[in-house]
Amino acid sequence: MSAQARSRTDLLLALADDELALGWRNSEWTGIAPFLEEDVAFSSIAQGEIGHARALYELAAADLGTTADELAFDRPPQDYRCAPLVELRFVPDWARTIARHYLYETADAIRIAALAESDRSAIAALATRIEREEVYHRIHADMWAERLRASGERARFEAALAELWPLALGLLAGEQREQLCEAVSREPVEPVERGEHADEWPVLWEEMTMVRRSVPGASW
Amino acid sequence: MIWEVFRQEREGAPFQHGGSLEAPNAAFAQAYAIEFYGRRNESTALWIVPREAIREIREPYVAEVFDRDYRRVDGYSIKVKLREARARAGARAGQDRAAGGA
Numbered sequence: 001m002s003a004q005a006r007s008r009t010d011l012l013l014a015l016a017d018d019e020l021a022l023g024w025r026n027s028e029w030t031g032i033a034p035f036l037e038e039d040v041a042f043s044s045i046a047q048g049e050i051g052h053a054r055a056l057y058e059l060a061a062a063d064l065g066t067t068a069d070e071l072a073f074d075r076p077p078q079d080y081r082c083a084p085l086v087e088l089r090f091v092p093d094w095a096r097t098i099a100r101h102y103l104y105e106t107a108d109a110i111r112i113a114a115l116a117e118s119d120r121s122a123i124a125a126l127a128t129r130i131e132r133e134e135v136y137h138r139i140h141a142d143m144w145a146e147r148l149r150a151s152g153e154r155a156r157f158e159a160a161l162a163e164l165w166p167l168a169l170g171l172l173a174g175e176q177r178e179q180l181c182e183a184v185s186r187e188p189v190e191p192v193e194r195g196e197h198a199d200e201w202p203v204l205w206e207e208m209t210m211v212r213r214s215v216p217g218a219s220w
Numbered sequence: 221m222i223w224e225v226f227r228q229e230r231e232g233a234p235f236q237h238g239g240s241l242e243a244p245n246a247a248f249a250q251a252y253a254i255e256f257y258g259r260r261n262e263s264t265a266l267w268i269v270p271r272e273a274i275r276e277i278r279e280p281y282v283a284e285v286f287d288r289d290y291r292r293v294d295g296y297s298i299k300v301k302l303r304e305a306r307a308r309a310g311a312r313a314g315q316d317r318a319a320g321g322a
Contacts, residue, residue, distance in 0.1 A: 037241050037248075041255040136254055143247040 001063070008120070009063050010081065013071065014194060015111065016056035017082035018171065020072055021201075022104060023049030024208055028091045045101075045137050052130050059122060073212040077197070077205040085167035087198040095153055098144045099160035103168035103184065105141040108134060110179045111172060167192045223249040224274060226267040227257050235267055246270075 001009070026046035033039035057068035064071070085104065090096045112134060115127035148157040161184075168184075169177050169191035181188050212220075222242055226235040238257045243249035246268070253268050 035242065037243060037252045037256075041252055044255045044259060136251070139247075140251050143251060147244070147248075 005063060008123075009060050012056050012060040012063075012123070014081040014083075015115075016053045016060060016071070017080045018086050018104075018108075019049045019053035019056065020208075021080075021082040021204065022086035022100075023047065023053060024204065025086060025089065026097075026101070028089070029097070032092065034094060041140060045140060048133050048137060052133070055126055055130070059126060069212075073209045077202050080197075080201075080205070081194060082197075082201075083167065083171050083194045084192055084196060084198040084201075085164060085171060087201040087204060088167075089200045089204070093160075095148060095156045096160040096164070098141070098148055099157060099164050100168075101137075102141040102145040103161065103164055104171065105134065105138045106183050107168055107171040107176075107180050109138060110176050110183065114176065161186075165189060170194055221245070221249075222271040223253070224269045224271055225253045225257055226269070227263040228265040229263060231264050233264075235265070238263075238266075240271065 023046045026042060026049065030039065030043040030046070033042050053072065054068055057071045061068050061071055085100060088096075088100070090100065109131075112127050112131050116124050116131065118124045118127065145157075148154065151157075165186055166189050169180060169189065170193050172180055177188065177191065212218075221244060222240055224240050225238045227238040228235045241249065241252050241256060243252050249268050249270075253266050257263050257266055
């Protein structure tokens, strides 16, 4: 595999792992969100992220000669490329959940827009398809950010944003970080880079792969 | 705040009531309506209306108080009259039979 193909696969896997882990974390709100409508909406967004992960894994799997399921569930935890931001467990803290959701969706828009310009047509086409759903994720994230900012919990929400900001910057690379600073009106800080995993990651991986590992090699 | 959602299944079809949802403002109502009624391409368009914006009118103002069938474009409905006539005819035939058998 050429160096260029390798870096392309790495990028796809980083994105897919981000979406899978965040989809999982957001799905932890299913059944316990602040009210029913939000429960349905946030669960649906979580499923959306996992659907995007699946599509991205499929592209990477084609390059690597494997399957999406194997990439999603059969790698050892240290091989995943997700950023620490998506690994953190926030239930039952809604302010931090929304702060992450808002920062993540804003960052995701930037990298998806870049992918849509990819010279590989399958990647560009997928990015365009993903973007059609991400629009709704952003509407949801923005309306919640606005609501928390206008609420009595503003300080709590702002503290969560400040806390997660270095991790959010780590989602992106190169000049995309400047775009993110601009998009969320924040000053650049030292990013927490992808590569190191959060303390919660092994537990999440354990849970995420538990059923599949329970019957190795099974066809489901 | 309660919002009523109307959905149009395909272009040109009438909007039909889909259901209601609770949301603190129009932005939230819109986002939830999309999730509830538009996520699986089951609607081509949605109307989202605050429940209090809907003026509801009920009986006796809706039901006709007087017989105004003659004003309808399809004229009188004779279904009921026909049924009554048949019943009368049946009753008379019964009486005739009873009288004939005596």
